[in-house]
Each structure stands twice: as structure tokens, then as C-alpha cells.
Amino acid sequence: MNAPPSPRGADRIDSTFLRIGALVPLTRPGWVEAGRHLLAGLELAVRDVNEAGGIVGRPLELVVRDTAADPRRAAAAVDELARLGVAAVAGEYHSVVAREAAARADALGLPFLCSSAVLDALTERPTEWVARLAPPQSRGWRIYADFLLGAGHSRIAVATQPSVYWASGARVLRDHLAPYGGTVIELDMRALTPTDVCDDLVDYRATALLLLVGHPEPAVPIVRSVRRDERLTEIMIGAPAGQPEFAGWATSLGDDGTGIPFLRYLPERLTPLGARVDTALRERLTEAPSFVAFEGYDTVAVLADVLRSHGADGTHGAGRARIADSWPRVAVEGTRGPIQFSRMPGISVWQWGGAPIQVVDRDPAHPDRLRILHTG
Structure with a gap:
């Protein structure tokens, strides 16, 4: 089964764009509805970043790969995305799939910001390369x-x-x-x-x-x-x-x-950004957005902030390392509240501890x- 086409010719190496890889379940046995909402949030945030001038003048590009809830397929996608020169990998909904993707990203030295998976043991060992927005299970x-x-x-x-x-x-x-x-x-x-x-x-x-x-x-x-x-x-x-x-x-x-x-994983009241994003997501999805869509948006909002500050040259090893080194310094106002990462007992990745539940x-x-x- 082939993945859906990537946007804007994403299989070509083009230094004009700054690329983020996106892992999303878009076909069964993956949870397709969750994948559709996650992708909508990711894409909307990329659009907003680019309309605001991109990353130091470079447009952001999302390179989408369908995981279909298959851990091996996700690991292969991480390998491919690393070869394509992405600055970081984002997304994934299924915990067992995200765990495999996180392990591969850790092995390759590729930053991975996990949007939605909650399994506590996202990696078997502590890693500096992986951060997560969803609360631990x-x-x-x-x-x-x-x-x-x-x-x-x-x-x-x-x-x-x-x-x-x-x-x-x-x-x-x-x-x-x-x-x-x-x-x-x-x-x-x-x-x-x-x-x-x-x-x-x-x-x-x-x-x-x-x-x-x-x-x-x-x-x-x-x-x-x-x-x-x-x-x-x-x-x-x-x-x-x-x-x-x-x-x-x-x-x-x-x-x-x-x-x-x-x-x-939503607050009783969204932030002002969240309220604006809610309206845009409703138009994009033609239905009420789930919390997964907001997780997708917040993922790109965090990565865009990190790239502006630390990793606009993140397609290379040193730039990717600077992105990973920046996880503890993240301070971003997301759709659901202020986002910062820290180390939590029993959690092997950088974790947003303030996710609403x-x-x-x-x-x-x-x-x-x-x-x-x-x-x-």
C-alpha cells in the first residue's frame, strides 16, 4: 500500500524549504479518523507559519508518511525522512507505532516531537532526542x-x-x-x-x-x-x-x-490562539475538531519556535542536535496552554507536564x- 502523495513535491531535495516529517495513520488498520484530525492540525499550523513569513524566510514544508498503525512501516518512514533531510519528525497517534518511531529517531539522532501517543515507556532508555506533548498514560x-x-x-x-x-x-x-x-x-x-x-x-x-x-x-x-x-x-x-x-x-x-x-486532552477553555485555531479547524474538517487536531497544531507551533531559535539549519547533524538540545528551553503558548518540557519520574523523553486532562x-x-x- 503506497503512502498518500506528499505535499509540494516533497520527495525532491529542495533547499528552499525547511522540512518536517509527519507520521500519521491515514489507512487501516490505523485509526483513520484520528489520523485525519492530526494531519489537519499539523497542516493548519504549517500554513500559519508560512503566512507569517516562514522560518527565517524559509517556508516550512510537511513531508507526510502514512504509518497505517504498523510499527515497522513507521521505522522505515523515519529512515526515509532522515535521508530526505527533514529537521525533525512529528506526529503519530498509536502508542506502539510511536514507540518504534521514537526508538529509530533516537538511534539516528533525529529530533522527534510526538504529538498524541501516551505510552509511558515511549523509549526503553532515556533519550535527549524525543519530546512529547500528550500526557503519559x-x-x-x-x-x-x-x-x-x-x-x-x-x-x-x-x-x-x-x-x-x-x-x-x-x-x-x-x-x-x-x-x-x-x-x-x-x-x-x-x-x-x-x-x-x-x-x-x-x-x-x-x-x-x-x-x-x-x-x-x-x-x-x-x-x-x-x-x-x-x-x-x-x-x-x-x-x-x-x-x-x-x-x-x-x-x-x-x-x-x-x-x-x-x-x-483539552482545557475547559482554549487559549485565544486555540479559539482561532478551533474556528479554522472546523472549516478544514467540516466537523468539530478533536483534541488530536489541537495536538497536531501545537506540535508544529513548538517545532517552528525551536527552528527559529536554534535549528534553521536542522537538516544536518549539528543543526538537529541543537534542536534536541533546545527541548528544556521551549516556552510556547499553545492552543491549550503554555508548553514547556521537563523530565518526569519514570518517563524517558522530554515531557510536557501541563497537558490538560x-x-x-x-x-x-x-x-x-x-x-x-x-x-x-
Whole structure:
């Protein structure tokens, strides 16, 4: 499967442009909706940078590569982008894919600003080359666990599939809930049907079912089965990974997809820049932008600031090193608040510690409206 064409002849070496590589899931089995929103944010920010004069007079160019949620494909894309002379790599939504891209960028000495992936162990060892905007999974999922406790849920079932991301999330929930008497039972979706899930929920006397599975399969059939089971009318369905964020969820499930709390990384009120970007993203996407679109915009905003200050010649080793060296000196007003990077315990990359976190759901009375249930 070929990647979509890169903009403005991006396969040619052209010193006129200053290039940023972009890793985005644009085809399945990647989460295409997330990729589309991420790319919209990245592209809008590049447009704004260039309309403001570019980087020291040079226009910024985005060189897009489709990862299709394939770690090996992402690693190969990082190699290609390095050869093409990009100053840095940005993007990616899927954690397991971003982890492979980060490892390759670290090995090559290529700066990588990860937009959306949350897995704590983004790299196996501490690295100076990688920074991240999305909050670590341990922070976001602990906040989600606090929400569960506050809502009175202590018997939690998780429908899960094999993945380091899902396993890490389940571990965070279990460790955080245990001191408060909470228990977590895992339902292995390799062996269970949606009907089996309903039976297990009844047997376990669970008060909440969390979907640690892919969308649309098997998440959509599980939700439909639980919603139609008269024994489970009081159970809460949750999706901490954010599956209900995108319009495809509502299209697939309709009213069944409402009232399912999930994590998103937006503040209660956007910055003035964020409000302007929100309007532009709505025009570009023809729908409400997700938090992923704002992550994309903020990614380019940070890289543009770094390039202006430290790395306008970032196509070479010394310039790339200056970009990586600048992570701790970043101070950028993003769409969701001021962005700075620091070292956090247990996190191997430079991390934005101030990313806003909300637990929200789709309002059953107005499915297109999101309700804020909890913040952290």
C-alpha cells in the first residue's frame, strides 16, 4: 500500500524549504479518523507559519508518511525522512507505532516531537532526542481511575485485547484502584463473544465495563450487546482510550454510544490562539475538531519556535542536535496552554507536564455535545 502523495513535491531535495516529517495513520488498520484530525492540525499550523513569513524566510514544508498503525512501516518512514533531510519528525497517534518511531529517531539522532501517543515507556532508555506533548498514560488513566472511584465504581471489568498499550492501561487502573478496595477483572476478547462478556459481567457483579479494545471491532458489537441486555441496565460503559471522541463512534452506535466516559486532552477553555485555531479547524474538517487536531497544531507551533531559535539549519547533524538540545528551553503558548518540557519520574523523553486532562462523555440528550465529568 503506497503512502498518500506528499505535499509540494516533497520527495525532491529542495533547499528552499525547511522540512518536517509527519507520521500519521491515514489507512487501516490505523485509526483513520484520528489520523485525519492530526494531519489537519499539523497542516493548519504549517500554513500559519508560512503566512507569517516562514522560518527565517524559509517556508516550512510537511513531508507526510502514512504509518497505517504498523510499527515497522513507521521505522522505515523515519529512515526515509532522515535521508530526505527533514529537521525533525512529528506526529503519530498509536502508542506502539510511536514507540518504534521514537526508538529509530533516537538511534539516528533525529529530533522527534510526538504529538498524541501516551505510552509511558515511549523509549526503553532515556533519550535527549524525543519530546512529547500528550500526557503519559499513567497520569491520564489515574485520573480516569479517580473518576471511577468518585462515581462509586469499585468492581471494574475490562474487555481487552493483546497490546502493550492495553496491558499498561489495565495495570495503571489496577494499581490505582487497589488501595481503595477496587478490583479489576480482565475479559480476554480473543476467547469471548459480546454475549459472553454480558454473562461474565453479571457473574462478576461488575458496575463498570471499560473498553480496552479496538474500534470499530470489537468495541461496537460489545456496546450494542451490553446496551441490549436487560440484566445490565445499570452498568456503566467506559472507554478511557477515547474511542467516542470521533464522529465515527456516533455514526456507528447512535444513542447507544452516548454516556460512555472517555479521556480527552483539552482545557475547559482554549487559549485565544486555540479559539482561532478551533474556528479554522472546523472549516478544514467540516466537523468539530478533536483534541488530536489541537495536538497536531501545537506540535508544529513548538517545532517552528525551536527552528527559529536554534535549528534553521536542522537538516544536518549539528543543526538537529541543537534542536534536541533546545527541548528544556521551549516556552510556547499553545492552543491549550503554555508548553514547556521537563523530565518526569519514570518517563524517558522530554515531557510536557501541563497537558490538560478531562473525562467527558457524549450527552444522551444531545449526542453531538460533550459533557465534562471530571478534570485532573
